[in-house]
Amino acid sequence: MIDFHSHTNFSYCADKDIDLSDYKKEIDKNPILDGVCITDHGMSIYFPNEVAWTWEFIRNEYVLDQHIDKGNARLEEYINLFSEYKNSSIHCGLEVEMSENGRLIYDPFYRNRLIPLIGSVHFLFSSKKYGFSLCDILNEWTYHTERLICSGIDILAHPFRWICGQSPVDYRLVEQIVKCAHKEGVALEINGHNVTLPIYDADKAMLNIAAEIGAKVSFGVDAHRKENIGDFSYHMKLLNDCGLNIRDINLLSRKELYEKHGRQLAT
Numbered sequence: 217m218i219d220f221h222s223h224t225n226f227s228y229c230a231d232k233d234i235d236l237s238d239y240k241k242e243i244d245k246n247p248i249l250d251g252v253c254i255t256d257h258g259m260s261i262y263f264p265n266e267v268a269w270t271w272e273f274i275r276n277e278y279v280l281d282q283h284i285d286k287g288n289a290r291l292e293e294y295i296n297l298f299s300e301y302k303n304s305s306i307h308c309g310l311e312v313e314m315s316e317n318g319r320l321i322y323d324p325f326y327r328n329r330l331i332p333l334i335g336s337v338h339f340l341f342s343s344k345k346y347g348f349s350l351c352d353i354l355n356e357w358t359y360h361t362e363r364l365i366c367s368g369i370d371i372l373a374h375p376f377r378w379i380c381g382q383s384p385v386d387y388r389l390v391e392q393i394v395k396c397a398h399k400e401g402v403a404l405e406i407n408g409h410n411v412t413l414p415i416y417d418a419d420k421a422m423l424n425i426a427a428e429i430g431a432k433v434s435f436g437v438d439a440h441r442k443e444n445i446g447d448f449s450y451h452m453k454l455l456n457d458c459g460l461n462i463r464d465i466n467l468l469s470r471k472e473l474y475e476k477h478g479r480q481l482a483t
């Protein structure tokens with residue numbers, strides 16, 4: 217099994233002592249874990265801590281321009297870490313947000329060295345906190361998420377996590393997002409980190425619809441600490457609760473991801 221989404225201490229929200237060597241150790245001893253794509257947060261790589269958590273880069277893309285040179289230097293430092301792990305089934309990806317006007321928060325110059333590129337909604341200003349109505353929150357989120365799906369990402373990370381914290385999510389909305397991702401060839405992620413009951417319900421609907429129409433699905437552990445590495449228990453439980461077998465879903469493979477980008481699969 218491949219984990220397409222996990223973190224190291226390059227991400228502010230991960231433990232300070234988790235790094236690539238921990239993933240190598242787990243891959244070496246855990247027969248279930250065939251490989252891991254590390255997808256640290258672009259916002260942690262591009263912005264200092266105090267800038268990142270203001271989320272100002274979401275509504276003002278010039279925050280990215282201000283930090284682009286230092287951010288790119290740090291991104292290269294991050295990418296270079298992987299050369300030591302070339303034959304270890306540890307791969308270099310990135311997790312990014314998108315600004316309100318549709319720009320992914322990183323430098324696309326590095327795109328072909330970041331596979332997968334996963335897109336996430338972690339924060340929107342159109343939220344309860346800023347006094348928006350439920351109707352406006354849902355409309356803004358749907359518009360933003362569909363635009364994110366069309367932005368060139370490989371995987372839509374934890375598709376319903378943010379909106380589940382804002383509003384009830386009905387079956388029709390899940391179906392709309394699954395169909396949009398399917399049409400664009402973007403994988404829908406089952407993410408095992410910080411799952412609440414509303415997220416579980418949305419994931420269940422998402423997995424059932426994806427299985428029915430053959431939409432691509434990816435598994436992300438979203439490890440932030442050593443104990444999480446290689447833990448697919450949520451993914452297995454969800455499959456089981458949906459009455460599905462792993463062969464019933466169109467699970468993303470690294471081979472097809474690399475073929476999509478015209479690259480040879482490294483061993």
Ligand SMILES: [Zn+2]
Pocket residue numbers: 311336338373374
């Ligand atoms: Zn995330």
Ligand SMILES: [Zn+2]
Pocket residue numbers: 221222223311438
């Ligand atoms: Zn993550």
